Every structure is written in structure tokens, then in C-alpha cells.
Amino acid sequence: MRIGILGAGGMADALGTQWARAGHEVMISGRDAATTAHRAARMTETARGAAVRAGNWAEAAEFGEVTMVAVRQAGLGDVLRAAGAALRGKPLIDVANAEGPGGHDPARPIAPMIREHTGAHVVKAFNLCHVDVWRMTPPVFDGRPLAVPLCGDDPAALAAVRALVTDLGCTPVDGGGLERAALLEATATFMIGLWFGGADAQAVLPPLSHAGV
Numbered sequence: 459m460r461i462g463i464l465g466a467g468g469m470a471d472a473l474g475t476q477w478a479r480a481g482h483e484v485m486i487s488g489r490d491a492a493t494t495a496h497r498a499a500r501m502t503e504t505a506r507g508a509a510v511r512a513g514n515w516a517e518a519a520e521f522g523e524v525t526m527v528a529v530r531q532a533g534l535g536d537v538l539r540a541a542g543a544a545l546r547g548k549p550l551i552d553v554a555n556a557e558g559p560g561g562h563d564p565a566r567p568i569a570p571m572i573r574e575h576t577g578a579h580v581v582k583a584f585n586l587c588h589v590d591v592w593r594m595t596p597p598v599f600d601g602r603p604l605a606v607p608l609c610g611d612d613p614a615a616l617a618a619v620r621a622l623v624t625d626l627g628c629t630p631v632d633g634g635g636l637e638r639a640a641l642l643e644a645t646a647t648f649m650i651g652l653w654f655g656g657a658d659a660q661a662v663l664p665p666l667s668h669a670g671v
């Protein structure tokens with residue numbers, strides 16, 4: 459599938475390289491054409507020759523059958539505006555987390571704001587793990603493939619993102635509709651707080667057999 463990525467930073471690099479390696483066509487985008495082209499060339503090398511293209515925001519939005527937005531919160535509004543109408547009606551993966559302590563505002567979740575701005579079929583995913591986890595081939599811990607929750611409303615968009623999760627060697631998990639994306643954003647903020655406090659956040663949850671269901 460053709461994947462247009464709004465962003466050329468860590469998340470674009472990690473996930474875009476994996477998907478290029480898996481046989482998808484990938485285009486990244488950034489603010490400066492030369493820097494973005496340099497990063498795309500580096501990704502092509504890491505992806506063992508699977509060509510990663512570089513473009514501007516509008517070109518990446520146009521290119522993607524599926525798009526992913528992976529930019530800093532400070533630039534999110536401007537980038538979505540520059541990406542323009544090409545995002546409307548297409549699957550769009552949102553990986554964003556609020557930045558910094560106190561950055562998370564439960565009254566203003568990011569995913570529905572992206573849907574409002576773009577008219578895209580937004581799927582929230584990949585926001586719970588550090589970028590280095592998305593570079594692992596595959597992300598498996600103690601013999602268990604990483605599970606990736608997805609929140610979204612459009613069945614075709616969810617199916618496309620499920621396939622991209624599987625391409626990483628991960629297991630997609632149904633996280634409910636886009637209204638539940640706010641919970642994923644809050645979960646990331648909570649877990650990041652535990653990790654930065656030195657706690658093993660994974661240890662706070664019991665196995666399914668002891669979940670009381």
C-alpha cells in the first residue's frame with residue numbers, strides 16, 4: 459500500500475522504515491526539502507534498498523492511500539492545514555501524545571481534533587510505546603509479541619491499520635471507537651509518568667486470567 463507520512467522525525471523513521479521493508483511504498487515529509495530527502499535516503503538504506511520517497515506535506519497527503527501524522531504538537535495545526543483536502547475520507551493514523559508534564563488536557567483530546575481538521579478516517583495507534591520499540595524487528599517481550607490497541611470508527615481504515623500492525627510483527631487489539639482515543643492518550647501520559655519515575659509500568663496490570671472478567 460502507499461503510505462504518506464506527515465513527519466520525518468523519529469516516529470516517521472521507525473515505522474516508515476519497517477513498512478518499506480515489508481514492501482509498502484512510503485513517502486515522508488518535513489519542513490525542509492533537503493533535510494527530508496537526506497532522511498528518506500537514510501531510511502532507504504536501512505530498509506535494504508526499498509526506496510523511501512521525500513516530499514512536502516501536501517505531496518505526502520496526496521501520495522498516501524493511508525497517511526500517518528507524526529509531527530510535534532507545536533506544528534500539528536499548520537501541518538494539517540498544509541496537507542490540505544487530500545486527507546479527507548482516507549485512513550489517517552494518529553500517533554500523537556501531549557507533550558511535557560501537564561501537557562495532557564482530557565477536555566481536548568488530539569484524535570477528534572485531527573478528524574475535525576481533516577475529515578479523515580482517523581485511527582489512533584502506536585502512541586503507547588517509545589520510538590525505539592517501533593524499530594525492533596519484531597517488538598517481542600518475554601516471547602510475547604507487542605499488542606497494539608487501535609481506536610477508530612471506519613471499518614476499512616481499521617482493517618488497513620490492523621494490517622500495518624501485523625507487518626511489524628505485532629498483534630492489533632480492538633480499542634473501540636475514536637471517542638475512546640482520549641483514553642489511549644491519557645494512558646500514554648500516565649504510563650510515561652510511571653516510566654520517568656523509574657517504575658515498571660508493565661507490572662501494574664494483571665494477566666487476563668486475573669482481570670476479573
Ligand SMILES: NC(=O)c1ccc[n+]([C@@H]2O[C@H](COP(=O)([O-])OP(=O)(O)OC[C@H]3O[C@@H](n4cnc5c(N)ncnc54)[C@H](OP(=O)(O)O)[C@@H]3O)[C@@H](O)[C@H]2O)c1
Nearest residue numbers: 465466467468469488489528529530532533554555588589
Ligand atoms: N518519540 C517517541 O518515542 C514517540 C512515541 C509515541 C508517540 N510519539 C508522538 O509522535 C509524534 C512525532 O514524534 P517524533 O518523536 O517523531 O518527533 P520528532 O522526531 O521530533 O519529529 C517531529 C516532526 O515534526 C515536524 N514538525 C512540524 N512542525 C513542527 C514544529 N513547529 N516544531 C517541531 N517539529 C515540527 C518535524 O519537521 P522537520 O522534519 O521539518 O523537523 C519532524 O518531522 C508526536 O506527536 C509524539 O507525541 C512519539
